[in-house]
Each structure stands twice: as structure tokens, then as C-alpha cells.
């Protein structure tokens with residue numbers, strides 16, 4: 035038993051943190067929201083060069099093998115820096131294709147996986163049992179749709195709709211399209227991909243919550259009212275303390291899920307990280323006061339993401355059902 | 362990252378499980394917080410001790426097995442899963458013993474620990490006073506120098522299990538002139554049956570005498586019962602509060618077992634259309650797992666040489682809030698029977714309600730988290 039990151043895993047997280055903190059991600063997020071995917075795609079490509087999208091891909095398809103712990107480390111950082119785009123969906127698509135290959139359907143994996151693993155291309159997808167909307171289909175190189183036991187490459191994005199998070203765009207992919215694979219293996223692989231999507235979202239949520247807390251603590255330490263910093267008021271301190279408790283008890287569930295990758299453990303992590311990050315968003319807004327309610331402040335980039343992430347790839351109720359089914 | 366147990370831990374688990382299966386009383390013992398139950402729990406401690414299960418993490422010379430923290434966690438998982446009795450010696454084992462390991466002389470350890478391990482001597486914690494709760498450092502009970510020792514006087518209260526316990530450990534003011542309130546305090550042990558001690562049991566919310574107040578009137582304590590240097594009492598006491606708040610007071614095994622019992626009861630009796638209740642059962646399962654994994658992470662950090670400081674306040678807030686939610690869910694599941702005083706979850710519920718108060722209230726813990734872990738300004742506390 036050594037339930038701690040190895041030195042290499044911790045160093046990987048720090049290197050991503052260093053890269054992302056220097057990358058001015060808020061500008062990329064704002065550009066993404068305005069329909070300009072260029073900075074976001076450049077960011078993805080850079081993350082690709084350090085292997086972030088190769089962590090769910092076997093070596094034969096250009097990946098580094100399936101490394102959920104490293105993936106969690108990476109996606110916490112992606113969440114902390116609000117990296118825009120279908121990053122979760124790309125890894126879920128990779129998991130889907132890799133699983134199909136394990137079932138003997140290697141064609142789609144050979145064709146699509148190397149580009150996804152390198153960060154050269156992104157994918158988005160819808161899965162049975164998931165929501166009807168694909169995320170950021172307009173920016174994704176591939177839009178995959180699993181329906182029943184068919185996997186298709188959607189012929190178009192479908193009409194785009196705005197999300198409550200302007201950096202997310204939703205659409206129902208156009209029906210039909212090229213049939214990539216079919217049969218019971220598709221159904222099984224889709225379930226597997228849904229677990230990976232929930233898992234990566236849990237990590238992204240945790241990172242989102244951590245960023246909200248970090249920014250809010252920093253604000254509370256410098257904002258002065260009544261002649262004293264607001265971070266000295268107990269009502270503020272205790273709310274921030276509770277936020278830390280919520281996030282720090284989500285973290286071990288995330289890494290526990292990384293080790294087992296069971297549906298129930300992933301659901302527990304997703305539920306807890308999603309709720310903790312959303313609670314962090316509520317706290318962040320309250321502690322910032324009116325300025326926190328503005329889109330101008332970069333805080334809004336995380337604030338508006340927390341709730342969609344809480345619900346994407348497994349609402350809290352769905353997660354609880356999976357937990358009970360597995361215990 | 363690795364959550365696997367070693368073969369030795371697995372073997373230990375199997376041995377503990379077998380012993381517990383053969384020895385745990387078939388019917389629950391009477392409540393620990395009654396005279397009859399106290400005696401029955403003391404006898405259970407002796408039984409555990411006879412086969413070296415009472416203090417597995419202690420060195421062998423004091424009656425333990427010298428196992429590490431991970432193995433202790435395994436023991437706790439098995440202990441609670443087996444539905445074994447509550448631990449009447451808990452406050453001695455989890456609060457006084459670590460203090461003795463860190464600060465006492467060999468002579469004191471040899472004198473105190475074996476009888477603590479066997480349950481022959483049950484210890485009570487005597488820190489709080491009527492006017493010194495959260496602000497413990499304002500305590501007024503005094504120890505005054507006398508020939509060969511000290512004379513205690515004052516009023517201690519809320520001392521758990523003191524109604525039936527044998528001895529107590531506490532902090533006393535030995536230098537009233539010290540510059541700061543938490544200077545001039547001394548940590549010492551005394552006999553609850555010594556001359557000058559009056560124990561008045563206090564009924565907790567359900568009426569059971571779970572704690573007591575102690576009136577001390579020139580109670581003699583020999584020098585050999587002072588722990589560490591006189592005047593160092595605060596520092597010594599604070600070095601064990603991490604144990605109290607942290608992982609050794611409320612081991613995750615307790616909550617994992619309780620959440621599994623809850624799932625079992627829910628499967629057996631719940632209305633499946635009541636999804637709101639099902640959600641809370643799921644939360645109980647998730648919370649127990651989170652606490653277990655959080656503890657494994659802390660134990661790993663500990664094994665890697667780190668010390669657990671203010672992080673123990675995260676534990677304390679989490680388990681105390683969790684415990685109440687778990688028991689409230691269980692009572693709701695019982696419906697009308699949830700009101701019965703002898704129901705399966707009733708005593709646990711009463712007990713859980715005090716969790717946010719003892720071992721440092723959750724308000725104080727949140728202050729500690731905010732100040733020491735988040736770096737927010739210090740408030741008006743000592």
C-alpha cells in the first residue's frame with residue numbers, strides 16, 4: 035500500500051502546471067467562447083506533445099498505454115487551468131476505439147487513434163445513456179455517435195446551441211453517417227467509454243474546484259472591508275474551510291477510481307468531485323461579491339464550468355444509482 | 362499509487378477475522394455508558410488482551426503486536442465489520458498512550474501501559490472545565506507543589522466514562538503567574554478514587570451517565586505521575602490532539618462497516634420508489650469510502666515520513682458531519698421505529714450528535730483549516 039503519487043506522477047502534474055500557468059489559458063477560453071478555436075487548438079497540440087491525450091491509448095496506436103492515474107493528474111490540471119474544448123470527449127473517444135480494438139474491431143482505432151493520441155486532432159461523441167448533446171462538435175475533428183450497437187462518424191455537427199458556460203457549445207449530431215463498427219462489442223465499448231468520460235470529468239471538476247478555491251482565498255486575503263481583510267471574518271473562513279474539506283475528500287475517491295476503474299468507484303468520484311466543485315463555485319461567487327458576478331472577471335471562466343461538469347457524463351442521481359448497484 | 366495490501370496484511374486480516382468470528386459476543390453487550398455495560402466492556406477488553414488483540418499497534422512489551430498503521434487499519438476494518446463491542450478503553454489508548462510514547466519515561470510506560478492494555482485500568486480525559494471549553498488554555502484547575510508531588514484542586518467536567526473509570530489524565534495550572542495562559546500548565550495523571558476526588562456522573566442527552574464532572578480538593582499526585590516537564594503541559598497535550606481529531610480516534614473501518622449495515626437494511630426494507638432516501642444511502646457509502654481512502658493517503662504520507670498536522674482538522678469535520686448524516690439516514694429508513702430508544706441505530710445516533718462538539722468543536726476546526734491550511738488571517742483565539 036502506498037496511496038500517494040509517485041515522484042514521477044507528481045512531477046508530471048507540476049510540469050503541466052508550469053506549462054499551463056504560462057499559457058494564458060483565460061485568453062484561450064475567451065477566444066474559444068467567441069468561436070475562435072485557434073488558441074485552444076494550439077494549447078491542445080502542446081498538451082499532446084507532452085502526452086496528455088496518449089494516456090488512454092495503447093502503444094500500438096500511438097499512445098503510452100492505459101494510465102488512469104496519470105490521466106487523473108493531467109485532467110486535474112486541465113480543470114485548474116480551464117483548458118477549453120472537448121478534452122474529456124477526446125479521451126472517451128480514445129477509450130471507445132481502444133476497447134473496440136481489444137474486441138477485434140481494430141479498423142477505427144488504426145484510423146483515428148494516432149491523431150487523437152498525439153493531440154493533433156480532437157473528437158467529441160454521444161453515447162447511449164449519456165446526454166443527447168455532443169460538446170464542441172464544431173471544433174472537433176471527429177464527431178462519433180453510438181446508437182444502439184452502431185458506431186458512426188456523424189456527417190455534421192447539427193445545430194449548435196449555447197451552454198450556460200459560453201466556452202461549451204452543444205449540438206445533436208446530424209443523423210446517419212459512415213458506419214465504423216457494429217455489434218455487441220460497440221455496446222460494451224460504449225459503456226467503457228462512458229466510464230472514462232465520467233472519470234476524466236471527475237478529475238476536471240476537482241481541478242475546477244481547486245482553481246475556484248485558490249482564486250477565492252487569494253481574493254479574501256486582499257479585499258478589505260470594515261478596515262480589515264474579509265478573509266479574517268469567520269463566516270468567510272468557515273465557508274472556505276468547508277470548500278477545502280469537500281475537495282480534499284473528492285481527491286482520494288478520484289485516485290481510488292483510477293486504480294480500480296470500476297463503474298461504481300468512478301461514479302463515487304464523479305459525484306463527489308462534481309458536487310465539491312459546484313459548492314466551490316457557490317462559495318467563490320459569494321465571497322467575491324458583485325465582482326464575482328461579472329463575466330469580465332476571469333473567475334467566471336471556472337464559475338460557469340462547475341455546474342455543467344457536475345452534470346455531464348453522469349448527473350449526481352445517476353452516479354448514486356451506480357454506486358448502489360455496485361455495493 | 363497502490364492500494365493493495367501486503368501478503369502479511371492479508372494474513373493478519375484473516376487471523377483477526379477468524380479470532381473475531383470465534384469470540385465476538387453473539388448478542389450486543391449492554392450499553393457501554395451504564396454500570397453493567399461498562400463492566401461487560403471491561404471484561405471484553407481482557408478477552409481481547411489475552412490474545413493480544415487489544416492494542417495491536419503497541420510494542421509487544423506492553424501487550425501489543427507492534428504492527429504498523431496500515432495493519433492497524435486492517436484490524437479496525439475487521440473489528441467493526443465483525444460488529445465487535447465499543448472500546449471502553451478508547452480514551453486511554455488513543456489519547457494518553459500516544460502521549461506516553463512521546464513524552465513519558467520508561468518507568469512510566471512500564472507502569473501504566475500494561476494495565477491500560479488489559480482494561481484493568483480504564484482512563485478518562487480530564488481537560489475541559491466549566492469555564493474552559495474551546496478556550497481550553499484558560500483552564501483554572503491548579504496543581505500546587507507539595508512534598509514529593511502536587512496537590513490538585515478545581516473543577517473538571519465532561520470527562521467521558523469518568524463515572525466508572527479508574528484513573529484520569531489532565532492538564533493543570535502550575536504557574537498562575539506565567540506570561541501567557543498556555544504557559545505554566547502541567548500534564549499529569551491521577552486516581553479517580555483518590556482522597557479529595559468527587560465524581561458526579563452527568564446524564565447525556567439519552568440520560569446515560571456517559572460523562573462526569575470531577576471536583577478536586579487537594580488531591581495528592583506523586584511526582585512520578587507528572588508527564589514531561591512541569592510547565593510543558595500545553596505543548597504535550599496539543600501533540601495528541603492530532604490523534605483525537607485524526608485517524609486514530611475514528612478509524613474508517615467504523616464507517617465502512619456502518620455504511621454496509623445501512624445498505625443491507627435499505628435493501629431489506631426500503632421502498633424502492635423513495636429515491637431520495639436511496640440517494641442518501643449512496644452518499645453514506647461514498648462518504649465512508651472517501652474517508653477510508655483519505656486515511657490510506659494520510660497513512661501513506663505518514664509512512665513516508667511526513668507528519669500530520671492541521672490536516673487532522675479536515676478529518677474531524679468530515680467524520681463528525683458524516684456520522685450524523687449516516688445515522689439520520691438510518692433512522693429515516695426505520696420510519697416509525699426510528700423513534701424507539703432501543704432501536705438498532707438509536708445509541709449510535711445519540712453518540713453521533715456530539716461529534717461536532719468534542720475533540721475540538723467543528724467551528725474551531727474550521728478556523729484551524731482556514732488559518733493553517735488556507736493561510737487566512739488568525740482570529741481571536743489563543
Ligand SMILES: Cc1cc2nc3c(=O)[nH]c(=O)nc-3n(C[C@H](O)[C@H](O)[C@H](O)COP(=O)(O)OP(=O)(O)OC[C@H]3O[C@@H](n4cnc5c(N)ncnc54)[C@H](O)[C@@H]3O)c2cc1C
Nearest residue numbers: 486487488489494495496519520521715718719720722724
Ligand atoms: C460527548 C462529549 C464527550 C466529551 N468528553 C470529554 C472528555 O472526555 N474530556 C474532556 O476534557 N472534555 C470532553 N468533552 C468536552 C469537549 O471537549 C468540549 O465540549 C469542547 O471543547 C467545547 O467546549 P464547550 O462545550 O465548553 O463549548 P464552548 O467552547 O462554550 O462553545 C460553545 C459554542 O461556541 C462556539 N465557539 C467557541 N469559541 C468559538 C470561536 N472562537 N469561534 C467560533 N465559535 C466558537 C463553539 O464552537 C460552540 O459551538 C466532551 C464533550 C462531549 C459533548
